[in-house]
Amino acid sequence: MVSPLVLSVDAMGGDFAPESVVDGAAIFFKGRRRPVRLLLHGDEARIRPLLARHPELAGRCEIRHTEKIVTMEAKPSEAVRRSRGSSMWNAVHAVKDGEAQVAISAGNTGALMAISKVILRMKAGVHRPAIAASWPVPQGFCTVLDVGANVDCDPEQLVEFAVLGESFHRAVHGVQRPSVALLNVGQEELKGDQVVRDADALLREAELDMDYRGFVEGNDISLGTTDVVVTDGFTGNVALKTAEGTARLVGGWVREALTGSLLGKAAGALLSLGALKQLRARMDPNNVNGGVFLGLNGVVVKSHGGTQGPGFATALRIALEMADSRFLTEIEKNLARLDAAERSRTTRAQETE
Amino acid sequence: MVSPLVLSVDAMGGDFAPESVVDGAAIFFKGRRRPVRLLLHGDEARIRPLLARHPELAGRCEIRHTEKIVTMEAKPSEAVRRSRGSSMWNAVHAVKDGEAQVAISAGNTGALMAISKVILRMKAGVHRPAIAASWPVPQGFCTVLDVGANVDCDPEQLVEFAVLGESFHRAVHGVQRPSVALLNVGQEELKGDQVVRDADALLREAELDMDYRGFVEGNDISLGTTDVVVTDGFTGNVALKTAEGTARLVGGWVREALTGSLLGKAAGALLSLGALKQLRARMDPNNVNGGVFLGLNGVVVKSHGGTQGPGFATALRIALEMADSRFLTEIEKNLARLDAAERSRTTRAQETE
Numbered sequence: 001m002v003s004p005l006v007l008s009v010d011a012m013g014g015d016f017a018p019e020s021v022v023d024g025a026a027i028f029f030k031g032r033r034r035p036v037r038l039l040l041h042g043d044e045a046r047i048r049p050l051l052a053r054h055p056e057l058a059g060r061c062e063i064r065h066t067e068k069i070v071t072m073e074a075k076p077s078e079a080v081r082r083s084r085g086s087s088m089w090n091a092v093h094a095v096k097d098g099e100a101q102v103a104i105s106a107g108n109t110g111a112l113m114a115i116s117k118v119i120l121r122m123k124a125g126v127h128r129p130a131i132a133a134s135w136p137v138p139q140g141f142c143t144v145l146d147v148g149a150n151v152d153c154d155p156e157q158l159v160e161f162a163v164l165g166e167s168f169h170r171a172v173h174g175v176q177r178p179s180v181a182l183l184n185v186g187q188e189e190l191k192g193d194q195v196v197r198d199a200d201a202l203l204r205e206a207e208l209d210m211d212y213r214g215f216v217e218g219n220d221i222s223l224g225t226t227d228v229v230v231t232d233g234f235t236g237n238v239a240l241k242t243a244e245g246t247a248r249l250v251g252g253w254v255r256e257a258l259t260g261s262l263l264g265k266a267a268g269a270l271l272s273l274g275a276l277k278q279l280r281a282r283m284d285p286n287n288v289n290g291g292v293f294l295g296l297n298g299v300v301v302k303s304h305g306g307t308q309g310p311g312f313a314t315a316l317r318i319a320l321e322m323a324d325s326r327f328l329t330e331i332e333k334n335l336a337r338l339d340a341a342e343r344s345r346t347t348r349a350q351e352t353e
Numbered sequence: 354m355v356s357p358l359v360l361s362v363d364a365m366g367g368d369f370a371p372e373s374v375v376d377g378a379a380i381f382f383k384g385r386r387r388p389v390r391l392l393l394h395g396d397e398a399r400i401r402p403l404l405a406r407h408p409e410l411a412g413r414c415e416i417r418h419t420e421k422i423v424t425m426e427a428k429p430s431e432a433v434r435r436s437r438g439s440s441m442w443n444a445v446h447a448v449k450d451g452e453a454q455v456a457i458s459a460g461n462t463g464a465l466m467a468i469s470k471v472i473l474r475m476k477a478g479v480h481r482p483a484i485a486a487s488w489p490v491p492q493g494f495c496t497v498l499d500v501g502a503n504v505d506c507d508p509e510q511l512v513e514f515a516v517l518g519e520s521f522h523r524a525v526h527g528v529q530r531p532s533v534a535l536l537n538v539g540q541e542e543l544k545g546d547q548v549v550r551d552a553d554a555l556l557r558e559a560e561l562d563m564d565y566r567g568f569v570e571g572n573d574i575s576l577g578t579t580d581v582v583v584t585d586g587f588t589g590n591v592a593l594k595t596a597e598g599t600a601r602l603v604g605g606w607v608r609e610a611l612t613g614s615l616l617g618k619a620a621g622a623l624l625s626l627g628a629l630k631q632l633r634a635r636m637d638p639n640n641v642n643g644g645v646f647l648g649l650n651g652v653v654v655k656s657h658g659g660t661q662g663p664g665f666a667t668a669l670r671i672a673l674e675m676a677d678s679r680f681l682t683e684i685e686k687n688l689a690r691l692d693a694a695e696r697s698r699t700t701r702a703q704e705t706e
Contacts, residue, residue, distance in 0.1 A: 138605065148538060151546040185501060185590040193504040193587055218594025222602040234546055235591050237538040238584075241571030242592040246599040249575040252491065254607055267620040 004035035007319050008100035010091040011042030012069040013107025015306050018042055020106065022050040022057075024312025029060055036320060039064050039094055041087040066090055070111045072305060079111030080118050088112060092119045095298040101323035104290075104315055106303035113149050113293065120298040125335040128153075129295035130161045131233070131302060132168050133240055134318070137224030143169040143178070144221060146233040147240045147291055153232035155198035158182065160338070162203060164294040165228040166210055167334045171327035172292075177211050178227035183235060184215035195232075206341040208334075290315035292322060299327065357388035360672050361453035363444040364395035365422040366460025368659050371395055373459065375403040375410075377665025382413055389673060392417050392447055394440040419443055423464045425658060432464030433471050441465060445472045448651040454676035457643075457668050459656035466502050466646065473651040478688040481506075482648035483514045484586070484655060485521050486593055487671070490577030496522040496531070497574060499586040500593045500644055506585035508551035511535065513691070515556060517647040518581040519563055520687045524680035525645075530564050531580035536588060537568035548585075559694040561687075643668035645675060652680065 068086040130146035169178040289311035303315035421439040483499035522531040642664040656668035
């Protein structure tokens, strides 16, 4: 891997950009001694004064000026046609050009996906890319995908997502043989809709040398029942956002309990000396910000559109982990296995004809 | 309404029945002075000794003996053919016969739905029933439906669910004009899958005199952005179970913070005198147990299969609230409105031809 690592950032994407991006960079670099450089694509006149507030970023961030931006409202097809030269386009293109290892944007998800597909192209054997999220669970993380790239999925796509997700989990979370499951509404095979049942049959037949465990339900994600949970982008997105909402609701109740009365405040004061800090960190949605696009010839990280500095810093940390990982090699190995399995199935089908 | 109220219970349904059912009855009746009676359908030889442990239940519970039960593995179609005379069948039939106001079961969801449809029949104007869950939010409850009855839904069904859910929320949660939204992956109209977009168009055109607010996302459920959230049974079930899993995960972190160190324990001790009790109650999944089947000529409440006594007591409380409410009348009013709207749309369509 090239040294120093370079991350290519869409400095204008997101509701609070470019402030959130520069603040995020400052948090990301705090205490980091390793040489990492950021390319900040966007309006120099707006980014320059923000950087000036953080002298420690000098020499670590390079502005790549462009005035063009992709709006949050742009339709994906429109974005591809009209976004050439925008901060988002240029951020992704730097990965294609080999200038950077990973691109990061908090902009319009559909546009970012469409632009990434056009510039980086899909890996051979992948029909549709997916977005993977790393979900905190008691023993680490659960990889959930797709969390928003494809609202409708067929069984073959779900199988591809399983392959992509398993590679991702091994490369990024270091589990040698991740367990994989399909998200369903019941653990019995007779439940669930046809697409999920067909994907289950395909995964069982494919002989992928994958630790495939069958179906899990929504509560299994946070329990960490399996390392990887595969679903379509509609269900995955709803699940992810529902979990965020629930964590925030429960967090509010905890805060209320710790501040609502004099005794509660006293308890909070005691806790703040100890475990409250860890509790807060665990419950902070900023610490789980950053979906990774899987299936492309290059790595793109999508941050929440509504994120501020701390959330964007997490997206940068995830991008760095991806750059460090052997993810693209892992994916290629897995896709070769899927391809071999498909060939052998076709051959067997022909032999029985 | 008949007095005293009678609830008809499948005493053999659920992983821990009949123990969970009798324990639940004991918790339900604790401190309750109002005359309510339970019919316990099931194996007298197993239920009788459990009741003997709770002398206070004498005169409030009546055993209706049957040895036949519906297993958790039975397919819905199979259950309908073979379950005549089972505890589940008899529990629902008592509502049809006018012996009881509401039926409750923790048994096999698919079988309970199929049996309920056969015995109680759907209300005129309803094509498919839905299961509604009351989701705790900061200001009370959000009604989410469908949470598991229909894995595939067309736009017309989602419109019906909106009508059913609005009636339910008004009748049970006492909001005069509940706000209603469709669950989607983005708030912009261009996002989301075709079914959800078509349902949105139908709801806007239908002139239902409903406070319809368009799309919400997963995090809006727990925020309580709208009173009612409509989705298909696959997504709704995943969302509900994901929220349960997340609440349990965060609850574990809170417990860890409050017991992991000496200071944590001290803080927990202080809190337990005050707000911890309320916090525990809010986070206890037993307090949100009980989905209500909507769209039938009669009310059926479905408890979690894995519930113990405290959870089953909540299902009984929900059943009692339903019996007290004007829900069936509300539904009829709303369905008449939907019917009128459909007629007027058809007439207009014919006029423009």
